[in-house]
Amino acid sequence: MVKDTYTEFANSSLGEKITKTLGLPQPAKLRRYRPEAPLIEGPTVVLGSSEASDILADQLVSWDLDVRRHVGRREKVAAVVAVFDTAQTPADLSETVLALGGLLKQLKSSARVITVFRDPQGNEDPAVTAARKGVEGLTRSLAHEMRAGGTANGLILSEELDAAAPSVSGALRFLLSGRSAFVSGQFITVQNTNGVLPDEWTQPLAGQVAVVTGAARGIGAAIAKILRRDGAEIIAVDIPAAGESLAGVANEVSGTALQLDITAEDAGDRILAHAEQHYGRLDIVVHNAGITRDKLLANMDPSRWDSVIAVNIESQLRMNRTFLESELFNRPEAGVGPRIVSLASTSGIAGNRGQTNYAASKSGVIGMVSATSAQLEARHGTINAVAPGFIETEMTAKMPFATREVARRLNSLNQGGLPEDVAETIAYLVSPAAGGTSGLTLRVCGQNLVGA
Template sequence: MAKDSYTEFANTGFGRRITKALGLPQPAKLRRYSPGDPVIEGPVVLVGQSEASDLIAGRLLDWDLDVRRHVGPKEKVAAVVAVFDSAHSPANLSESVLELGGLLKQLKPSARVITVFRNPDHTEDPAARAARKGIEGLTRSLAHEMRAGGTANGLILHENLDPAAPSVAGALRFLLSGRSAFVSGQFITVDSVNGTLPEDWSAPLRNQVAVVTGAARGIGAAIARTLHRDGAQVIAVDIPAAGEQLTQVANQVSGTALQVDITEQDAAERILAHAEQHYGRLDIVVHNAGITRDKLLANMDAGRWDSVIAVNIESQLRMNQVFLDSELFSRTESTVGPRIVSLASTSGIAGNRGQTNYAASKAGVIGMVSAASAQLAARHGTINAVAPGFIETEMTAKMPMATREVARRLNSLSQGGRPEDVAETIAYLVSPAAAGTSGLTMRVCGQNLVGA
């Protein structure tokens, strides 16, 4: 992973003065999660008066947070949760929006702003839908205005969902915490009351068994380590050529290693057999394995196109069907069923020059998880995707320096993400506390400014 010397310089006293004087980006040191950390330190201000606001305040108080309705003009604020669930027209947003705006200059570094509102697609009232879509636009724009490592995200609730539902709490905790350091301008949709909150928030995946493909290095290795940290037993999967590195990762997480090419027809059966032999169950599947074979479409050949499609999407479609047909994974009697997360990409959302094959495969992942959510719901399970932006890995370290520097600064946080940022989001989505969210693609990109 290449060293980001500019960000280090910008966080020195002299560097801050120089970058500010020259009008250069000022990337902040982000607040990231470490075991034992509090959810957030400092006052959390609730904006908006409603039953939902009261229920959310009660949940935050349960976590021993400093919850306020008002703060003094010179007090520093750690987070603002603005609840707009009762908004019925754009005209009645003003009071809460201006109250929120008045707090922004008091935000601490790495502060959080979370908007909470009902799903725009769940009302046929033009004024109500306009208000809700307006909150989406407000949230995305506010994320561009955040400073000093702060983020702004939204929590979208089903029309009839009780705000006290476990998955609402799970989403709030994730967005408030250091786990969401590189997530900004994004929305988590909670559609059901499914989910359970852990007795121990430091180990939300205790007694769960997870398989991670492409686990030998980079983002895959970070996912394996993060799931293990959160209590899961991990099966690390990668191709035989990565066997030595795979074994090292498996040993680091006290897990087991399985060498298998996921494009093989029997890959899923081999994973299931390994899980049954070593653990007697399988709860979580993370499809991380992927390849790039970049070329302009005018110069694309069948080998480059077919290999990317085979690894990045066709293998997942085939494996998911086998997993869901297996009682080992798809236990219909379980209150929290199987969970699948696939790695998409911002290239699959906005496209990227020279990556028609890769973008097609990653857009395919997004389509797959959206369509498969009903299959998983029938089994009390979930399927979601995570779309990373520019993440500091061995691959990005090989980019030309100028290209890498530009890519780092093209987001609201003015820096690249880390593999653990992707892993934290995946760990949240596979947790029982996120069981009310399915079919979602969440970007982990620092609100990348290019494309969508």
């Protein structure tokens, strides 16, 4: 991984002066998650006058946060939660929006703004739907206006969902925390009351067993390490050629290694057999393994196309069918069922030149996740996808210097993400507290659509 020397320079005393004078991008050092650190440091202002705003304020107070309804004009603010859940027309947004605008210049570095509103698809009244879509639009635009590493995201509640539902609290905590450092301009939808808040927030995956494919390096290794940090037992999977690196990751996380070609017909059965032999259960599946074989479509050959489709989507479909037929993967306890997260990509959303095969496979992942959600819900389980943007990995380190620098700056945070940013988002989605969210594709891209 290549060090981002420009970001380091921009955060030095001299660099800050020069970049400001020349009007250059000023990427901030992002506040990332540390188990021992406070959830957020400084006042959190809750805007809105609905019952939901009171419920969310009470939840924040229960986490020992400094919760305010108003602050002085010179007081620095760490976070703002703006609640719009009762808006009936676009005109109803004005009071809360303008109050939010008045606080923006008081935000601390790495501040969080979270809008809370009802699902625009949950109501047929044109005025109500317009108001809800209006919140969506203002949130996306505000994310582009945030400075000093700050982010703006939305929390969408289904039509009749009680704001006190556990997964609402889980999503709110994720978006406030350093776990969401590279997530901005995004929306988490909570559909139902499934979900359980952990007894210990630093170990939300205690007692769970997770398999991570493509775990030998890069993002996969980061996922294995962070799931282990959060309490999970890890089965690290990768191809035999990566056996030495895979063993190193498995040893580091005190887990077990399984050398496996995930395109094999029996890949799912072998993972289940390994899980049963070593742990007696399987709770979490993270489909991280993937390949690129880039070529313009005019020059695409069958091997490039077929291999990408086979690894990136067909293998996941086949393994999921096997997992969902197994009792080992269907052991809901205290309302917590199985969890699946697949790695998609912003290429699957926006497309990318020379990546028709890769984009087709990653867009296929998004479709698979959406269509499989109902099967998991019946088991109190979830399936979601994470779509990384420009992440600092061995692959991006091989890009030409100028191309890499441009890609780093083309997002609201003016920098590339780290593998742990993707891993933190996955750790949230597989946690018991995220049980009310399924079928979602959550971008981890700093609010950009640069192909990954």
